[in-house]
Each structure stands twice: as structure tokens, then as C-alpha cells.
Amino acid sequence: MLKHYLSLSLTVFARRKFFTFVSLFGISFTLIVLMLVSALVDHAVAPFPPEVHQDRTLGIYFASMSGEHFRRNGAAGFKLLDGYLRNIPGVERMSIVSYPNGAMSYLNGTRVQSYLKRTDGEFWRIMRFDFLEGAPFTTEDLDAHRMVAVINESTRRRFFGDGVRAVGRTIEIDGQRFAVIGVVRDVPILRLVPFSDVWVPYTTDRSDTYRQEIVGDMMGLFLARSTADLPAIRSEVRSRVKRVPTDDPKTFTKVIARAETLFESAARAVATGGDPEVEDPGRRLQIVLAGLALLFMLLPAVNLVNLNVSRIMERASEIGVRKSFGASSVVLVGQFLVENVALTLIGAAIALVLSIWLLWAVNGSGLILYADLRMNYRIFLAGLGFALFFGTVSGVYPAWRMSRLNPVQALKGASR
Numbered sequence: 001m002l003k004h005y006l007s008l009s010l011t012v013f014a015r016r017k018f019f020t021f022v023s024l025f026g027i028s029f030t031l032i033v034l035m036l037v038s039a040l041v042d043h044a045v046a047p048f049p050p051e052v053h054q055d056r057t058l059g060i061y062f063a064s065m066s067g068e069h070f071r072r073n074g075a076a077g078f079k080l081l082d083g084y085l086r087n088i089p090g091v092e093r094m095s096i097v098s099y100p101n102g103a104m105s106y107l108n109g110t111r112v113q114s115y116l117k118r119t120d121g122e123f124w125r126i127m128r129f130d131f132l133e134g135a136p137f138t139t140e141d142l143d144a145h146r147m148v149a150v151i152n153e154s155t156r157r158r159f160f161g162d163g164v165r166a167v168g169r170t171i172e173i174d175g176q177r178f179a180v181i182g183v184v185r186d187v188p189i190l191r192l193v194p195f196s197d198v199w200v201p202y203t204t205d206r207s208d209t210y211r212q213e214i215v216g217d218m219m220g221l222f223l224a225r226s227t228a229d230l231p232a233i234r235s236e237v238r239s240r241v242k243r244v245p246t247d248d249p250k251t252f253t254k255v256i257a258r259a260e261t262l263f264e265s266a267a268r269a270v271a272t273g274g275d276p277e278v279e280d281p282g283r284r285l286q287i288v289l290a291g292l293a294l295l296f297m298l299l300p301a302v303n304l305v306n307l308n309v310s311r312i313m314e315r316a317s318e319i320g321v322r323k324s325f326g327a328s329s330v331v332l333v334g335q336f337l338v339e340n341v342a343l344t345l346i347g348a349a350i351a352l353v354l355s356i357w358l359l360w361a362v363n364g365s366g367l368i369l370y371a372d373l374r375m376n377y378r379i380f381l382a383g384l385g386f387a388l389f390f391g392t393v394s395g396v397y398p399a400w401r402m403s404r405l406n407p408v409q410a411l412k413g414a415s416r
Helices: 002-015 017-045 078-084 139-143 153-160 227-242 262-272 281-314 316-324 329-365 377-403 407-411
Strands: 057-060 063-066 071-076 091-098 101-107 110-119 131-134 148-152 170-173 176-184 198-201 218-224 254-257
Touching (some): 057 262, 101 153, 101 170, 148 170, 329 377
Parallel strands (some): 071 218
Antiparallel strands (some): 063 254, 091 110
């Protein structure tokens, strides 16, 4: 039966080329946009190297000090992380990392801008970078204030050329000279936690004023022993932060910071502007994204419904003949839904091919630094889910209209 329905569907599509073209265009365009957005979200927060332990990693990405009249929002400060949030039960490793900041170098008289991240030795044990040369710096390097650096492959190419070994050479950045001890593959800028061009120990900072900051330019990473420890870690962080004194007790009376997942952090940045007081930003962003996806699909779905209704009314006499020969409404409705889902799946296949090409084009365009957008099973399943939802929803009302056609009136070409 299904094989017969599919064969009949292809015949109908070929016979009504205009309807087929318009429908496929609307379906494909909608699904391309949805899959590209899914690819960007997946690229930013999915468990790709070097972030391979996201299922048991929490971070403190935002912090706030507030008082009766003032509030200061930002990233966490070193004093908050180092002074109050170490040795939390259930945490296997903790790392303190700066956000990537712009840094300048001069190469043969030309100014070169790079991103610089200051971190500790534990950072390299939580992350799993792909080292092309050398090795990461360690906690011993950090404690000894050694001027060492790990660079990415693009920085190696800019400073030393293609195919030249960088380990053992020096690089000058922001007026400081560092010995290169490791080279890693490029990390896309959307992976904000590990991303940088150059990584150096935070103890190499010219000033130690960062050590006195509650709200500053750092993030704290907690690698839990197991996923079962995550709730207790969240609770312990919340409890400790409540007891943290502020830098200026007359202006600020409390400190707020939360241990959260990378997705929750992205949701907080997008949906709340980085406000640490908002509860459960991840759920809020999920609702917003689902709502936007539904709204984006609504217009083409309505247009497709109208096209499908017109297509059914043009086939009124055919439906009347089939009903007069005993075809039930259930059979006719099933046939039309199969036709509609088949048409949507063809549109999805076209969208999949074009999406793969567009992702490749974005990677090569330089619009997203070090982008490595690619199709994977998560994006494919998301696109397939969108397509099935789209095809089923846009076919329900026309199928219902079909089931209500009177055989005698349908044979006369009536639409009701």
C-alpha cells in the first residue's frame, strides 16, 4: 500500500510541476535556515574537542555585585574563584581561565592582532586539545611565572611560516616575549571557553591587580568526578558565594555567581544579557528558540496549506471517482498525507545538500574565525524532525477537507 502511495505521489508531483516547484522552494528554504541555525548552536555548545567532558563540566562564566542603588555585572574575578571556590567536594579538577582578549604584535613592521588567553595548568587537563607540536604548560610553569606559551596553528603560520617548527622559538605579544612550547589545532571562536590564538600562564600578567577582583575577566571551570556530583557542586557554589564579602561594602552588599553548563551560560548571555540572578536561563532560551522555530515555520506552512488545498480542489473529480468506487475517507486521507510527507522529505533532501554546501562556504569565508561547521547526526535528525513536523502539520487540514468532499459534488467539480 505504501509503495503504491509513493508511486502515485511521484506521478502527481510530475503532473503538477508548478505546485511541486513552489512547494519544494518554500520547504527547502525554510529547512535550510533552520538547519544552519541548528549547526551554529551545535557548533557552539555540543561536546566537540577540546571540550569533550561537557556532560560533567560546570563553569562560572558570569558574576555580579549588587547594592541598593548600584549593580556591577561581568565575568568572575580571580579573588572570587581562587579565594572562595577551591576544593569543592565532588570536583575532580578546577581551572581559572581568562576570557580571550585582543593582543598586539609587530611582525616585520606590520601590526598583527591576536587573541590572548591567560590560564593555568589544570586547563589543559580538563580540555583535550590536539597538539601538533610540543606540550602544554603545567602548574609548575604557572607557579614559577615562566614566560611560556602555547599557540594555535594559524599563529604559527603568521609568525613563522608554513611547515616551520615553532617549539623552541619565541613570540612577542603585547610587549612580552614568550617561548613557544606547544602548537595546537585552531579552535573556532564560537567555542568561547577554549578559544584563543595564544595561551599563557596567568601569572605572567604584568600587573597582579586581577588577584583582588571579585568581578573581573575570569571564568572558573569545574570538572566533576561524575554527573551525579553536579547538583551538589551547584549547591555548594551557591552557598559559598553568599558568604563572599564585596570589594566596597558601602556600595555593594551581595555577590551573585552560579555554576552552570555551557548551554546555560550561552542562554544567560543571549536571553538575559549576562544577569546572574535569572533562574534557569537554559529553559528560557529553549522556549525562545522553539517559539522562533515555530514562528519561522508558520508562514511557509500556511502557504503550503493553501497550495495543498488548491491542489486537492483541482483533483475533486478524481477524488469523487475514487469515492464512488468505494475508497474510504481514511484511505484518501492517508494517501494525501503520504504525498505531503514525501514532498516534504524531497524538500528536506534538497535542503540537506544545499546546507552542506553552505556550511562549507561559511567555513571558507572567514566570517566566523576558524569555523569548522559541518553536518552531523544531531543536525540531520533536527532537520528530519523539522521536515516531518512541517509535512504532517501542513497536510492535516487539506486532508480533512478532502475527507469531507461529497462524491456526487466532487464528480461535478464542486469544492465543498
